[in-house]
Amino acid sequence: MKRTMKHIELFDLNKFPLYSVVRRTSTQHDSFKETFHAHQGMELQYIHEGKGQLLIDQRSLDIGSGTLCLFQPYQLHRLQPVIDVNNHYIRSFVLFEPSVFEPYLRSLPLLHSFFQQLCQGSLQSPVIYPLREEHDLVKVLTGYGESRVDANSEPYREDAASFLVSLLRHLRPLLSDPGRIPVLNQRPVHRAEQMMQWIERHYTEVFRLESLAAELHMSPYYVSHLFQETTGTSLSEYLKARRIRQACVLLTISDKSVTEIGESVGLGNTSYFCRTFKESKGQTPHQYRLQWKKKS
Numbered sequence: 178m179k180r181t182m183k184h185i186e187l188f189d190l191n192k193f194p195l196y197s198v199v200r201r202t203s204t205q206h207d208s209f210k211e212t213f214h215a216h217q218g219m220e221l222q223y224i225h226e227g228k229g230q231l232l233i234d235q236r237s238l239d240i241g242s243g244t245l246c247l248f249q250p251y252q253l254h255r256l257q258p259v260i261d262v263n264n265h266y267i268r269s270f271v272l273f274e275p276s277v278f279e280p281y282l283r284s285l286p287l288l289h290s291f292f293q294q295l296c297q298g299s300l301q302s303p304v305i306y307p308l309r310e311e312h313d314l315v316k317v318l319t320g321y322g323e324s325r326v327d328a329n330s331e332p333y334r335e336d337a338a339s340f341l342v343s344l345l346r347h348l349r350p351l352l353s354d355p356g357r358i359p360v361l362n363q364r365p366v367h368r369a370e371q372m373m374q375w376i377e378r379h380y381t382e383v384f385r386l387e388s389l390a391a392e393l394h395m396s397p398y399y400v401s402h403l404f405q406e407t408t409g410t411s412l413s414e415y416l417k418a419r420r421i422r423q424a425c426v427l428l429t430i431s432d433k434s435v436t437e438i439g440e441s442v443g444l445g446n447t448s449y450f451c452r453t454f455k456e457s458k459g460q461t462p463h464q465y466r467l468q469w470k471k472k473s
Contacts, residue, residue: 229258281338
């Protein structure tokens with residue numbers, strides 16, 4: 178079975194803001210393939226067994242058994258495990274939408290600050306090792322079990338928030354331990370990453386594929402084809418996700434009108450912006466803002 182992780186599309190964090198997966202195993206028969214991709218939410222992945230390479234932030238590093246990987250929202254990355262007759266890839270991970278659980282942490286100032294740094298700040302390293310199976314963080318991560326938390330269920334959200342609090346308490350000291358932070362090796366920037374960097378600089382403008390292609394000295398067709406092949410999603414879908422992400426930020430931290438926010442993220446037509454936002458988040462920009470204020 179061919180297993181390709183697509184940008185944002187694999188997990189619906191709007192409907193289920195937390196996923197927990199325990200000891201997922203990939204063998205030679207799975208034909209494991211992972212593209213460059215990013216998630217809407219924050220991911221912590223622990224490797225129980227395996228080895229390979231992680232490509233992230235134009236750098237590469239070796240990974241192996243006992244490695245904890247930290248992937249921030251919308252951070253492009255690619256895991257390349259070695260899988261053959263002698264090597265399996267076994268991992269557990271939790272993926273969650275930070276905005277849903279942030280309000281639960283506000284009564285814990287230090288942990289709240291750490292949570293914001295973890296999800297939005299600059300991390301010294303995207304991996305931590307070595308972590309033995311007996312480490313408390315690994316026990317908490319795997320002890321929560323297989324789970325998919327429904328956004329509409331307050332009891333389940335609260336239980337998931339308690340789980341994250343426990344996870345964060347064990348993670349915080351690890352990120353300040355220099356003995357567990359590896360050296361990252363510089364690597365050439367992948368073409369798809371150059372495309373994403375271009376979008377990061379221009380996503381607030383009207384998108385012109387020809388301008389992107391010209392900067393990379395490639396044909397528009399090849400730009401689209403290569404991005405789709407490398408990331409598992411189209412340029413238009415990635416651009417839309419980036420714009421909606423920024424719109425969510427502005428809806429929660431600014432008093433700008435919905436129309437102004439749509440214009441500032443490159444979606445100037447208000448009706449189109451509202452329709453696109455609802456397709457992505459399951460609610461209108463106005464509803465999203467009201468829900469955020471209610472949580473706050």
